[in-house]
Amino acid sequence: QITLKESGPTLVKPTQTLTLTCTFSGFSVSTNGVGVGWIRQPPGKALEWLGIIYWDGAQRYSPSLKSRLTITKDSSKNQVVLTMTNMDPVDTATYYCAHRPLYNSVWNSFDYWGQGTLVTVSS
Amino acid sequence: DIVMTQSPDSLAVSLGERATINCKSSQSVFCGSDNRNCFAWYQQKPGQPPKLLIYWASTRGSGVPDRFSGSGSGTDFTLTISSLQAEDVAVYYCHQYHSDPLTFGQGTKLEIK
Numbered sequence: 760q761i762t763l764k765e766s767g768p769t770l771v772k773p774t775q776t777l778t779l780t781c782t783f784s785g786f787s788v789s790t791n792g793v794g795v796g797w798i799r800q801p802p803g804k805a806l807e808w809l810g811i812i813y814w815d816g817a818q819r820y821s822p823s824l825k826s827r828l829t830i831t832k833d834s835s836k837n838q839v840v841l842t843m844t845n846m847d848p849v850d851t852a853t854y855y856c857a858h859r860p861l862y863n864s865v866w867n868s869f870d871y872w873g874q875g876t877l878v879t880v881s882s
Numbered sequence: 883d884i885v886m887t888q889s890p891d892s893l894a895v896s897l898g899e900r901a902t903i904n905c906k907s908s909q910s911v912f913c914g915s916d917n918r919n920c921f922a923w924y925q926q927k928p929g930q931p932p933k934l935l936i937y938w939a940s941t942r943g944s945g946v947p948d949r950f951s952g953s954g955s956g957t958d959f960t961l962t963i964s965s966l967q968a969e970d971v972a973v974y975y976c977h978q979y980h981s982d983p984l985t986f987g988q989g990t991k992l993e994i995k
Binding site: 796805806807808811819821822823855859863865866867868869870872873874875 | 933975983
């Protein structure tokens with residue numbers, strides 16, 4: 760059974776760096792054909808993909824946020840970490856991590872999601 | 883970027899009636915492998931994460947009732963709920979996973995009439 764859970768600060772100040780951890784079970788991020796992505800959702804708004812890290816260490820980021828994002832993995836701890844620099848109030852959102860599987864050599868959609876963590880950016 | 887546009891933005895349907903939500907992508911999301919479209923539908927209820935309803939445009943996710951069906955190919959897709967139940971009240975999002983950046987539609991809010 761695959762589960763994911765996000766953790767980190769609920770409140771950050773403008774210009775600070777946000778660090779969120781996704782701790783998961785039921786799979787290994789070092790197994791061929793696995794990706795863990797980050798998606799956020801401002802209150803009352805739509806989903807926005809931030810980025811993803813794959814089993815082989817490859818990373819992909821949203822072009823609009825690429826300069827501010829870093830995603831890393833720690834296979835021994837079953838964790839993926841999102842770092843976002845220079846936080847602004849517009850970054851206030853629920854942040855989700857999600858599992859992405861490979862199917863017959865084609866990457867599938869996110870099938871398992873964490874419950875999400877609300878991050879508020881305010882001074 | 884592939885832009886996903888859903889219609890309508892909101893929808894009110896009577897219990898037991900059919901609900902239809904459409905999504906149009908700005909580019910084809912046909913994967914080319916096994917005649918698949920890299921396209922999904924998610925259901926999100928208040929306070930919950932999105933739940934995968936449909937992937938490859940027409941394959942139901944694990945445990946998804948068969949009243950939910952997905953159709954379409956290329957750039958035009960449809961989610962149909964054949965007989966609306968009270969528990970189907972939610973926001974529905976379409977999603978393309980054909981190419982980076984992965985993108986979602988703006989959401990369609992489904993309510994009971």
